[in-house]
Amino acid sequence: MSARPYRDVPRRACRQIHVGPVPVGGDAPVSVQSMTNTITADVEATVAQIKRLEEAGADIVRVSCPDEDATAGLAQIVPRVGVPIVADIHFHYKRAIEAAKAGAACLRINPGNIGSAERVREVVRAAKDHGCSMRIGVNAGSLERHLLEKFGEPCPEAMVQSALEHAKILEDNDFREFKISVKASDVYLAIAAYEALADACDYPLHLGITEAGGTRVGTVKSSIGIGWLLKKGIGDTIRVSLSADPVEEIKVGFDILKSLDLRHRGVRIVSCPSCARQGFDVIKTVEILEERLAHIATPISLSIIGCVVNGPGEARETDIGLTGGGTLANEGAANKVYIAGVPDHNINNPDMIDHIVDLVEKKAAAIEAEKAAAKSAAE
Numbered sequence: 100m101s102a103r104p105y106r107d108v109p110r111r112a113c114r115q116i117h118v119g120p121v122p123v124g125g126d127a128p129v130s131v132q133s134m135t136n137t138i139t140a141d142v143e144a145t146v147a148q149i150k151r152l153e154e155a156g157a158d159i160v161r162v163s164c165p166d167e168d169a170t171a172g173l174a175q176i177v178p179r180v181g182v183p184i185v186a187d188i189h190f191h192y193k194r195a196i197e198a199a200k201a202g203a204a205c206l207r208i209n210p211g212n213i214g215s216a217e218r219v220r221e222v223v224r225a226a227k228d229h230g231c232s233m234r235i236g237v238n239a240g241s242l243e244r245h246l247l248e249k250f251g252e253p254c255p256e257a258m259v260q261s262a263l264e265h266a267k268i269l270e271d272n273d274f275r276e277f278k279i280s281v282k283a284s285d286v287y288l289a290i291a292a293y294e295a296l297a298d299a300c301d302y303p304l305h306l307g308i309t310e311a312g313g314t315r316v317g318t319v320k321s322s323i324g325i326g327w328l329l330k331k332g333i334g335d336t337i338r339v340s341l342s343a344d345p346v347e348e349i350k351v352g353f354d355i356l357k358s359l360d361l362r363h364r365g366v367r368i369v370s371c372p373s374c375a376r377q378g379f380d381v382i383k384t385v386e387i388l389e390e391r392l393a394h395i396a397t398p399i400s401l402s403i404i405g406c407v408v409n410g411p412g413e414a415r416e417t418d419i420g421l422t423g424g425g426t427l428a429n430e431g432a433a434n435k436v437y438i439a440g441v442p443d444h445n446i447n448n449p450d451m452i453d454h455i456v457d458l459v460e461k462k463a464a465a466i467e468a469e470k471a472a473a474k475s476a477a478e
């Protein structure tokens with residue numbers, strides 16, 4: 100048993116598939132993905148957006164392929180980006196075949212929606228020939244008519260049945276390299292559907308609360324839905340859906356994983372809400388630090404706390420800590436910097452931000468150098 104069993108999250112056991120080089124399911128880390136919102140045929144704009152998503156840490160990026168121009172664009176996009184691409188296909192089986200040939204690492208397609216058994220066979224053959232996996236994407240808003248007639252409305256049972264019917268078609272074609280999502284914009288419905296599906300199959304699950312809303316509401320809804328499921332060990336890859344810049348989706352995705360201590364990327368800032376006791380302007384400091392430290396991918400924890408009420412305690416648990424001393428009026432003459440939990444030196448307000456950025460950058464460089472040395476020693 101671990102030292103803090105209340106923090107243990109046993110993962111649901113499931114098979115592992117690959118989206119290009121990225122493993123999904125089994126013991127793989129939970130991957131984070133987003134989707135472009137450019138016109139796919141606009142190769143330059145789409146490549147530029149995918150590169151921004153890569154920089155933000157995206158493991159996988161999905162791209163819509165609604166027409167032939169899009170799949171033609173995909174063939175030019177794939178060689179220019181560093182993340183595996185999922186081609187999003189609805190209904191048109193030919194787009195799926197074109198996308199597989201164009202280098203997509205995964206096809207998001209529901210085999211029950213593409214028509215004849217022969218078409219399904221052709222798509223599966225293309226996926227096998229080109230090393231593509233697939234995602235079955237069930238959505239509460241577009242359930243098949245026979246399921247709506249049977250169940251009366253979108254419900255967890257209908258969504259799971261839909262997912263398993265699509266899965267059966269792929270299994271009958273001897274294809275098991277797929278993951279499944281059962282998304283809904285209603286958090287309760289999505290959670291219940293995923294929980295039931297997790298029990299009903301051993302395929303990896305792609306989590307998402309669909310049409311979650313703008314940045315604030317969508318972040319809250321996604322964090323509740325995705326967070327609940329992850330805490331139960333359910334979920335192998337996540338996509339936060341926001342009506343916002345897709346880069347925000349990646350940031351929120353990582354923040355959900357960081358909050359549950361499931362995966363770390365970049366600087367995790369612990370900060371207080373601030374009050375009259377603060378020795379420096381906590382809110383402004385955190386805002387600036389978040390921006391200036393956004394380029395750091397190395398996992399590092401940083402506490403930014405306004406005074407000694409909570410500062411030393413939080414600093415003990417973080418790599419680098421800053422605790423306010425003095426008052427705003429005397430420019431925080433006794434702000435204390437902690438290194439590895441231990442009080443190290445003082446810093447005044449005017450120099451504080453540059454100093455913390457410098458400390459974090461140096462710490463990140465030292466961690467990366469250590470990692471590189473350990474890797475070359477192992478080789």
Ligand code: SF4
Nearest residue numbers: 371373374377405406
């Ligand atoms: S840590 Fe200090 S400054 Fe921050 S909210 Fe608490 S009492 Fe106020």
